[in-house]
Amino acid sequence: xxxxxxxxxxxxxxxxxxxxxxxxxxxxxxxxxxxxxxxxxxxxxxxxxxxxxxxxxxxxxxxxxxxxxxxxxxxxxxxxxxxxxxxxxxxxxxxxxxxxxxxxxxxxxxxxxxxxxxxxxxxxxxxxxxxxxxxxxxxxxxxxxxxxxxxxxxxxxxxxxxxxxxxxxxxxxxxxxxxxxxxxxxxxxxxxx
Numbered sequence: 492x493x494x495x496x497x498x499x500x501x502x503x504x505x506x507x508x509x510x511x512x513x514x515x516x517x518x519x520x521x522x523x524x525x526x527x528x529x530x531x532x533x534x535x536x537x538x539x540x541x542x543x544x545x546x547x548x549x550x551x552x553x554x555x556x557x558x559x560x561x562x563x564x565x566x567x568x569x570x571x572x573x574x575x576x577x578x579x580x581x582x583x584x585x586x587x588x589x590x591x592x593x594x595x596x597x598x599x600x601x602x603x604x605x606x607x608x609x610x611x612x613x614x615x616x617x618x619x620x621x622x623x624x625x626x627x628x629x630x631x632x633x634x635x636x637x638x639x640x641x642x643x644x645x646x647x648x649x650x651x652x653x654x655x656x657x658x659x660x661x662x663x664x665x666x667x668x669x670x671x672x673x674x675x676x677x678x679x680x681x682x683x684x
Contacts, residue, residue, distance in 0.1 A: 521602040560613040615641040
């Protein structure tokens with residue numbers, strides 16, 4: 492039993508070292524510049540150890556995407572009223588502005604756009620599934636509403652970062668809320684508008 496705990500701890504520490512090195516490299520360079528050789532050197536593990544845990548860098552990236560998506564998916568949210576939508580916009584932007592550099596890099600760096608788009612797709616697919624029918628529309632119309640929300644939140648955040656984060660966060664949230672909610676209010680049935 493004691494031997495098993497030591498082994499589990501070693502596996503955990505090895506995977507953690509690989510993850511930390513990978514995240515640091517993402518913050519420093521484009522994905523196509525990351526090599527297993529440099530990753531294993533930074534993580535202080537040998538290549539064979541890396542391959543015991545991952546088939547390749549894409550496998551490691553997939554695990555990271557799943558971890559980030561799950562962080563957003565685990566949050567309980569509602570789209571049933573405009574107040575819920577406004578609260579969700581605030582939650583997104585407050586969370587985004589407090590994310591580690593890694594998340595900002597994944598969301599805002601051109602070479603990582605496809606990575607973030609996959610994360611966003613997982614999140615919005617889950618939201619569509621768990622909130623099906625909330626807008627009182629057919630499935631395909633609701634798919635458009637969720638795509639609109641997911642894409643525009645990310646787009647506005649990217650622009651804010653591209654502008655050097657000059658706008659105070661409260662102004663960002665206010666403008667994003669107006670832009671997104673004015674579009675969303677045309678489909679959300681709410682008596683409190």
